[in-house]
Amino acid sequence: MSSSEHTVSHIHRDDIASRMGMWLFLFTELLLFGGMFILYSVYRYNNPDAFHLAAKELNTIIGTFNTAILLTSSLTMALSITAIQRNNKSLSIFFQLITVVLALAFMVNKYFEWGAKFHHGIYPGSDTLLAKPSGEVLFFGLYYVMTGLHGLHVVIGVGLILLMTYYTAKDVITHDNYMKLESAGLYWHLVDIIWIFLFPLFYLIT
Amino acid sequence: MSDNSHTSHKAHGYGVYVLIWLSLMALTGITVAVAGINFGGLTVATALVIASIKTYLVLTVFMHLRSETVVFKVFIAVAMFFLIISFVLLFTDYSFIVRN
Amino acid sequence: MSNKNHNEVSYLEYQGKHKGLLGWILSTDHKRIGILYLISLMIFLTVGITFGLLMRLELLTPGKTIMDPQTYNAIFTLHGVIMIFLFVVPGLPAVFGNFFLPILIGAKDVAFPKWNLTSWYLYVIGGLLAIISILLPGGPTDTGWTFYIPYSVRTGTNVTFALFAAFILGFSSILTGLNFITTVHRLRAPGMTWFKMPLSIWSFYSTAWIQILATPIIGITLLLVAFERFFKVGLFDPALGGDPVLYQHLFWIYSHPAVYIMILPAMGVVSEIIPVFARRTIFGYNFIAMSSVAIALFGSLVWAHHMFTAGMSDTSQLIFSLLTMIVAIPSAIKVFNWVATLYKGSIDLQVPLLYVLAFIFQFTIGGLTGVMQGVLSIDIHVHDTSFIVAHFHYVMFGGTGFGFFAALHYWFPKMFGRMYNKKLAERTFWGVFVGFNVLYFPMFIMGWLGMPRRYYDYLPEYQIYHAISTIGSWILVPAIFLMFGYLVYSAFKGVKVTEKNTWGGETLEWQIDTPPIHENFIEIPTVTEKPYEYKSNDLVTQLSEAK
Numbered sequence A: 001m002s003s004s005e006h007t008v009s010h011i012h013r014d015d016i017a018s019r020m021g022m023w024l025f026l027f028t029e030l031l032l033f034g035g036m037f038i039l040y041s042v043y044r045y046n047n048p049d050a051f052h053l054a055a056k057e058l059n060t061i062i063g064t065f066n067t068a069i070l071l072t073s074s075l076t077m078a079l080s081i082t083a084i085q086r087n088n089k090s091l092s093i094f095f096q097l098i099t100v101v102l103a104l105a106f107m108v109n110k111y112f113e114w115g116a117k118f119h120h121g122i123y124p125g126s127d128t129l130l131a132k133p134s135g136e137v138l139f140f141g142l143y144y145v146m147t148g149l150h151g152l153h154v155v156i157g158v159g160l161i162l163l164m165t166y167y168t169a170k171d172v173i174t175h176d177n178y179m180k181l182e183s184a185g186l187y188w189h190l191v192d193i194i195w196i197f198l199f200p201l202f203y204l205i206t
Numbered sequence B: 001m002s003d004n005s006h007t008s009h010k011a012h013g014y015g016v017y018v019l020i021w022l023s024l025m026a027l028t029g030i031t032v033a034v035a036g037i038n039f040g041g042l043t044v045a046t047a048l049v050i051a052s053i054k055t056y057l058v059l060t061v062f063m064h065l066r067s068e069t070v071v072f073k074v075f076i077a078v079a080m081f082f083l084i085i086s087f088v089l090l091f092t093d094y095s096f097i098v099r100n
Numbered sequence C: 001m002s003n004k005n006h007n008e009v010s011y012l013e014y015q016g017k018h019k020g021l022l023g024w025i026l027s028t029d030h031k032r033i034g035i036l037y038l039i040s041l042m043i044f045l046t047v048g049i050t051f052g053l054l055m056r057l058e059l060l061t062p063g064k065t066i067m068d069p070q071t072y073n074a075i076f077t078l079h080g081v082i083m084i085f086l087f088v089v090p091g092l093p094a095v096f097g098n099f100f101l102p103i104l105i106g107a108k109d110v111a112f113p114k115w116n117l118t119s120w121y122l123y124v125i126g127g128l129l130a131i132i133s134i135l136l137p138g139g140p141t142d143t144g145w146t147f148y149i150p151y152s153v154r155t156g157t158n159v160t161f162a163l164f165a166a167f168i169l170g171f172s173s174i175l176t177g178l179n180f181i182t183t184v185h186r187l188r189a190p191g192m193t194w195f196k197m198p199l200s201i202w203s204f205y206s207t208a209w210i211q212i213l214a215t216p217i218i219g220i221t222l223l224l225v226a227f228e229r230f231f232k233v234g235l236f237d238p239a240l241g242g243d244p245v246l247y248q249h250l251f252w253i254y255s256h257p258a259v260y261i262m263i264l265p266a267m268g269v270v271s272e273i274i275p276v277f278a279r280r281t282i283f284g285y286n287f288i289a290m291s292s293v294a295i296a297l298f299g300s301l302v303w304a305h306h307m308f309t310a311g312m313s314d315t316s317q318l319i320f321s322l323l324t325m326i327v328a329i330p331s332a333i334k335v336f337n338w339v340a341t342l343y344k345g346s347i348d349l350q351v352p353l354l355y356v357l358a359f360i361f362q363f364t365i366g367g368l369t370g371v372m373q374g375v376l377s378i379d380i381h382v383h384d385t386s387f388i389v390a391h392f393h394y395v396m397f398g399g400t401g402f403g404f405f406a407a408l409h410y411w412f413p414k415m416f417g418r419m420y421n422k423k424l425a426e427r428t429f430w431g432v433f434v435g436f437n438v439l440y441f442p443m444f445i446m447g448w449l450g451m452p453r454r455y456y457d458y459l460p461e462y463q464i465y466h467a468i469s470t471i472g473s474w475i476l477v478p479a480i481f482l483m484f485g486y487l488v489y490s491a492f493k494g495v496k497v498t499e500k501n502t503w504g505g506e507t508l509e510w511q512i513d514t515p516p517i518h519e520n521f522i523e524i525p526t527v528t529e530k531p532y533e534y535k536s537n538d539l540v541t542q543l544s545e546a547k
Helices: A015-046 A048-055 A060-085 A089-119 A127-131 A134-169 A179-203 B014-036 B041-062 B070-094 C020-025 C030-058 C069-088 C091-104 C113-135 C159-186 C199-231 C244-278 C285-299 C314-342 C351-374 C376-382 C386-416 C422-448 C460-493 C538-546
Strands: none
Touching (some): A015 A048, A015 A134, A015 A179, A015 B070, A015 C199, A048 A134, A060 B014, A089 A179, A127 A134, A134 A179, A134 C199, A179 B014, A179 B041, B014 B041, B070 C199, B070 C314, C020 C030, C030 C069, C030 C091, C030 C113, C030 C386, C030 C460, C069 C113, C069 C159, C069 C244, C069 C386, C091 C113, C091 C199, C091 C386, C199 C244, C199 C285, C244 C285, C244 C314, C244 C351, C314 C351, C351 C386, C351 C422, C386 C422, C386 C460, C422 C460
16 A cells, blocks of 8 residues: 555546536636627627727737637647657757747747837827727727736746646656647647637738 | 547648638628628628628637537527617617607 | 555545645645645635625614625625635535545546645635735725626725636636546546436536536636726726627626526435435436536526626527526426435435435525526516525525535535534524525515515515524524534544444445445446445445344
8 A cells, every 4th residue: 555645657647627627627718708709799880980090009910920829829838749759859859949949939929019109199098099989999998908818828838838848848748648748739720720810810800 | 438538629721721721801801891891880880790791700610619519509598688688678669769 | 755545544544655734735645635624614704704794784773783885895705705616616626526426426536636736725825916916005805705897996995906816716616616627537437427426516517518618718717807907908897998798798697607607516415315314216307417517508597687688689588598497407307316315215214314305405495596687677676686685696606505404414424434413403404494494585585576686775664584684694604613613523523333334325435345445446336236226225224233
């Protein structure tokens, strides 16, 4: 009989349970953003012209570029899992790091986008913004909150993936025990999915 | 119960993922192109449909939903149902309201 | 490091990696976590009850009785926030779900024991934030627990603290739900198919889905109010173009399903207790099981019945009114099945059954008045009156609260290996029951006659009802504190209980040691029968012969 509470032989590994737990957590993220999409849909329904006008302030090119970046980062994340399944540790780490680089590039773009707007005086509570019609105030309120929270999730994702990189390097994640990496991957794909919806709703309504 | 506890997915090849990625990029391109053309309400609908297709691809292939058991698919259906029905019922208020 | 064979000692005495107090607050044992929740919950419940008592004191006379209006507003807000987010919502799942769900399905623990402990830490942090919000400059929130726009962005009180408290408590709730769903799917004992699970598991499972899906919506809504206060984002504030009714929609999309988070586990407990004390198999197991799922499902579709007077479209009012009628049906099915189980059963009127019978009586009143409120023409008249206050106290307190007390008295011997004084418990029950009804029933009447809720002052014609109600609180509250008193005393000094099956129950917790060992089962059982099969139970026969 083992003496301590949880020796390795007693830890009952259940990958399906881990995946199930992760998916359930992702549902909470889906609904967190879902609440904001609900807000967006009502305000857009009520202020179609103001939204159209306000969206012109956004840079479609940066938005498209960021979409491409994020989609590619999803690819590299998926590839990193295939790599570790095939016992190709360094390739997996490589793909994970590329994912991080892409995520950071996304944030850099975001920084410039927001910076440009702040420079033009368009930020929550600013006089310039409040002088605009209320529909535009709503648009920008939603823009900052939704892309801001999304950006926060990107940053959290970066931290998470870097942690996975560390685990992979230290052989905590191996070719027959990579559930952690899969979970991080699931999280990352959800962040991507949210952006897939954010992008057209904010950048493509001109 | 513990037999399949160590199951992981059969590996998708690198190629499959790249193919899906190409589709996603193409769909993004289409969305941007369509947005330039003014179909009115149809533009929004098109954008959302394309976004949904992209989401479906990410869910089924990147997130391995295709190879999961039925339980996971039921889960996703339940979550989506809750979100969608909230939208629908909410709009029974906003689309029928009589404004002064 | 060697320690005692963990099959020989109860979970209370078990020593793992940590000793003493650390062994409790760092424990990932679901039973210890259940006890931790019980202790912290009872503390917050006591605070909430005290606020309620103070409110009733103030309302004894029109005008000022013991406090000024600002204080009164803060107190009813905190009473609501504490009772809802710190007692009724977490309550049964966090205490009894944590303690008994794994045991009832024949498992050694939940699927994610560490996340389980985390959920308790989040609970405590959220609770502390709520308490701190009372003490900081600016004063406690005075918006009502519903934080309606625009007042919640205008008031200078500590709304943001309260919002963050609720946000963190939401996370705690989500983690519990996530754990329970995964546990039920993955850790049932061999042979326990879905339709062989005890009914309380169906309840906890359905509740868990609501916790996962609905809680994030209030999370984001409250976060947005905080942003509105700090950054003037303009999403809800009508002065900036926002829509305050939209805030209400988002708020109630969670808060209505939340009331099903509150009631479903209590219904599960009732379904557990009735067969035991009627010595009969439950009537209509399948219907009760499916009705739990139906309540969770339909309960998510009715939220706007809290907003009939807020300015919604007529079409949506009709739709939500219709859906509200529909959601009453599965609840009624349960009540019919419970009563049918009791009918011609061999009734053993122990204290748990007393609380359950009170539950059925009070929940029926609460539920029927809920259906009344779902009728648009009636709601115009009773919305924001004491009638509503009476309704929700009958279901949340008379229902869930009494369900919680029933669970306490039912599972107490198994949890602590000790028994309370049954005579004292019985007498205290009558104090609680009479006090509860004297406190809340007059509110139906005065609400119907026009007494508004959340009002500090009122017309003299209502005073008689207020006086009766306050007297009810003077019966109820001492009785409840007496209950807490004897339960705490008995947990340490009560008569020792070592027999496995105190009441003659037929579910798995009554086949293991009292109190349970660390891993619950020496060997995971194989389940062959449905629960509550009383026909061929030797123990039951012995007990009834002994009488």
